[in-house]
Amino acid sequence: MLSDGRELPYKFAMIVPPFRGQDFLVRTPELVDAGNYVKVRPTYQSEKWDDVYAVGIAAAVPVPWTTQVATGIPKTGFPSEQQAHIAAENIVAQVRGEEPTAAKEFAKIPALCVMDAGNNGVAMVADHMLPPRKAAVMVPGPQNHAFKIGFEKYSLAKMRAGRVKLP
Known part of the structure; x- marks a missing residue:
């Protein structure tokens, strides 16, 4: 209601x-x-x-x-x-x-996103966050879920170690 x-x-x-x-x-x-x-x-x-x-x-x-x-x-x-x-x-x-x-x-900020959707997802790289874009690549698949988990672990570990300037 x-x-x-x-x-x-x-x-x-x-x-x-x-x-x-x-x-x-x-x-x-x-x-x-x-x-x-x-x-x-x-x-x-x-x-x-x-x-x-x-x-x-x-x-x-x-x-x-x-x-x-x-x-x-x-x-x-x-x-x-x-x-x-x-x-x-x-x-x-x-x-x-x-x-x-x-x-x-x-x-105008470049798009670098991994959109996780459970055991699947989409990775996106584009020259701009919002259209119109000159270049954009979207890669769907289950590897994106694994990448997202790996990136999260990497990101947390680098922050805990004080290595904030690493990519």
Whole structure:
């Protein structure tokens, strides 16, 4: 049953709650868009305040299939990490009294994703996160599940060892 009392007939269903952002963002309407995502520039600074940054799922990014309305869309580890590097460079610049100049639009970040789906999955490599793309390769198959498990173990081990600069 939906919140308005309607019932939808179905054989299979999956309920996905909306990504609504952190409570403090909900209480700061001048910082967020209608979906409670922080509106950011390509520097990942908020549109409203230069000293507020948002990356990953917190950042509202324009995507082509929403007629250029900024939305919060799930972002995998690689683009979130790229956004965080750009934000970190800009924060360092601000601390030094310099102008933040590192920038990259979300759509222009390269796509490097392994989408796991149980015992199967898809690996994707593309020149841009969002269309239009000049080059993209998608490789489906069960090897992606094994790769994802291996990568997770590698990533956790390198972090525990303090080797954060390894790929």
